[in-house]
Amino acid sequence: MIADVMLAVMWVGLTCYALFGGADFGAGFWDLLAGRGRRGGRRRKLIEHSIGPVWEANHVWLIFVLVMLWACFSPVFAAVLSTLYIPLTLTALGIIARGAAFAFRKASTEMWQQRLFGGCFALSSVITPLFLGAVAGGVASGRVPPGIAEGDTVTSWINPTSALGGVIAVLTCAHLAAVYLCADAVRAGDDVEAADFRRRAVASGLACGIVALAGIAVLDQDAPVLFHGLTHRALALVVVGAVAGLADVALLVRGRYVLARGAAALAVAAILWAWGVAQYPNMLVPSTTVSDTASHTSVLIASLISVGVGLLVLTPSLWLLYATFQRTPERGGPGGGRPGAGGEPGRAV
Amino acid sequence: MPDAVARCLVSATASAVSPGDLAAARAQMGFSLAWHIVLACLGVGLPLLTLGVEWYGIRSGRPEYQLLARRWARAMGVLFAVGAVSGTILSFELGILWPGLMGKFGQVIGLPFALEGFAFFIEAIFLGIYLYAWDRLPPRKHLLTGVPIVVAGVASAFFVVCANAWMNQPRGFTLDHGKLTHVDPWAAMINPAAPPESVHMILAALMVTAFLTASVYAVAMLRGRRDAYHRAGFFVPFGFGAVVAPFQIAAGDWAARFLSHYQPMKLAGIEGVYHTGSHVPLTILGYPDRGELRYGLKIPDGLSLLVGYHPGTVVRGLHDVPRDQWPPVGGVHLAFDVMVGTGTFLLAMGVWLLLLRWWSRRTGTAMLTPRGTRPFLLLAALAGPGAVVALECGWSVTELGRQPWIVWGVMRVSDAVNPAPGLMAGLWVVLVVYAAMTFATVYVLRRLTRVTPVPVAPQESDVLDYPVV
Helix, strand or coil: HHHHHHHHHHHHHHHHHHHCCCCCCHHCCCCCCEEEECHHHHHHHHHHHHCCHHHHHHHHHHHHHHHHHHHCCCCHHHHHHHCCHHCCCCCHHHHHHHHHHHHHHHHHCCHHHHHHHHHHHHHHHHHHHHHHHHHHHHHCCCCCCCCCCCCCCCCCCCHHHHHHHHHHHHHHHHHHHHHHHHHHHHHCCCCHHHHHHHHHHHHHHHHHHHHHHHHHHHHHHHHHHHHHHHCCCHHHHHHHHHHHHHHHHHHCCCCHHHHHHHHHHHHHHHHHHHHHHCCCEECCCCEEEEHHHCHHHHHHHHHHHHHHHHHHHHHHHHHHHHHHHCCCCCCCCCCCCCCCCCCCCHEEE | CCCHHHHHHHHHHHCCCCCCCEEEEEEEEHHHHHHHHHHHHHHHHHHHHHHHHHHHHHCCCCCCEEEEEEEHHHHHHHHHHHHHHHHHHHHHHHHHHHHHHHHHHHHHHHHHHHHHHHHHHHHHHHHHHHCCCCCCCCCHHHHHHHHHHHHHHHHHHHHHHHHHHHHHHCEEEEEECCEEEEEEEHHHHCCCCCCHHHHHHHHHHHHHHHHHHCCCCCCCCHCCCCCCCHHHHHHHHHHHHHHHHHHHCCCCCCCHHHHHHCCCCHHHHEEEEEECCCCCCCCCEEEECCCEEEEEECCCCHHHHHHCCCCCCCCCCCCCHHHHHHHCCCHHHHHHHHHHHHHHHHHHHHHHHHHHHHHHHCCCCCCCCCCCHHHHHHHHHHHHHHHHHHHHHHHHHHCCCCCCCEECEEEEEHCCCCCCCHHHHHHHHHHHHHHHHHHHHHHHHHHHHHHCCCCCCCCCCCCCCCCCC
């Protein structure tokens, strides 16, 4: 029971990572496709402005999920990381390249450096969710057996379900980012970019839908256990996800960006939870269950306590972070910061 | 088809190595840890220094301190990002390289990592606010948003060292025929090694940051830039490092005496003590040869005196345990001596600074303006890299001294490693990526010290009219 609670907490963390971290990855995707010249530069500024203060905090959800997995389901952590070590090493390198390059780009002043670091940031923003999706596909299709490095180190992540997972992850991130950026562009008073990101959001939303539909056939063939779960126990969630996805595109077309944000987030969350519910109670498909792999009760309780205390500190802090950068008036929008705005702390010489 | 290609590629690289390559796994973990530990230290120390100069800048209204705060904050943003990602890699690597450890004991040491995760979360959140809201908040309020970064930085250092301390002093579990039957994560976290190790580490973090920052300005002063800005940039961190140094020597002594009680074989490895006995000398340098530490400078009764304040104190020797449980004596001993030597050098530099201050007060001249201070500045410039050397050596002593155990007395490193093939290929990829990242980090930081306009918000490059001292 308490293991199930812990699993749910972890899944909430994973959802947060998908929604917040995913949007940051997606922003990198659009950075890659932002185009050349002044137009591309302006678009990149909007992207940078939008994720700059928050990406580091958004990234921590991944660490949260990893640590909770190893503390509360150690054998699953060991099995997944040892079997899937190739895509996970590549994911880790993607995370390094992305975070470092983003910070380097911010700190560099010359065009060629910004191009180099920007390209690195954008490329790794696409590669990282691709591999993470492949890892999810490997686990969901039952290619990771219990034990250490018991699975095939290659076919566990190069297979139809992993391919599906990777593509869906990239498209979902791109879609989330585009939807978020619509509203950010409007708030920055940039209607041209808003319209542009709306087109991109609709296109990526439709692409998600098409891939998901095609994915049904793939899962039927390649991941029967997951498929059965999705079409039975998790059906309601799948329907919620589909409806929210359709509503999201409809809202985008009508220009209701803030509502579209909610719908897009709901769609992604519903699909993620559908996966969880479809697979439950298996941690590793087909037969390694939650109760097989859960840590001792003392550990689960300690972890829940730490989560409780952590949330008490985190919630107001996160609120402060998002409130500071989402609600206060923008400093003249991207690219046009008011020079020396309120420069009380630094009126040097 | 891609399946077959990938399989070919992987098997080609994997065939060169035996499955479960222990050496490759060790090298990769050691390398990425050694890299991260410097960044982690800067993550603990730099916010404190930055807040210090920002506070003084606000209080005194002196522009050079305000400018320093902005510059350091900017470097902090870059270093924190690189430190965060290189730290994330470590949590992946724990599973990728050491699934044997994590599968079995992951739950025992999960708690400090979970707490560290939350502390790190707080750090990331407030760093975002601190860096980006610089000009959106009134100065004092802005200063306050930096306080959680410092507190959380120290806390996360404490938690993560608790986990390492557990590897040295495993507690909080019962093994019955190799199966965990009882786990107490709180007892595992608060183990006897945690207090000395974490205090030593946190002080090391402060020293590394202080001396490394000061050395940047020492170099600038050697090049003739002795204006108020550079002098402040040198004196604040160097003075801070000089204050911390004596505490660090005391903490190191505590840590060493802890070893004599709890991990005598590690101490025996560090000091090259082969045979148990009293009146054990303290050997400085030397080389382990034919079961003895030769060619070193021996201080009679030194170790016995240090450990128990009495020459008759018995120190246990390596021969008390089987040969295959010895740590690598040569490496650990050398690392220890270099750490202690460098620490003493840093302490001496602090004393020298005090003397200079006394002299300048007496003669009524400004400090470090005359030409005669060149030797001091040269050595001060070396103090930064020196502190890093001491840090890496100290860390090597802890980790190499624990060999061959990954969990002291419970699990060997060789039983924890991932048996999958191809780890060597992973090591090469990681080395290449880290080399590129090192190059880029150093390059960007060097640029940061030179770029003349310092933008208003430390990480926003779109404002270019900031005046410069």
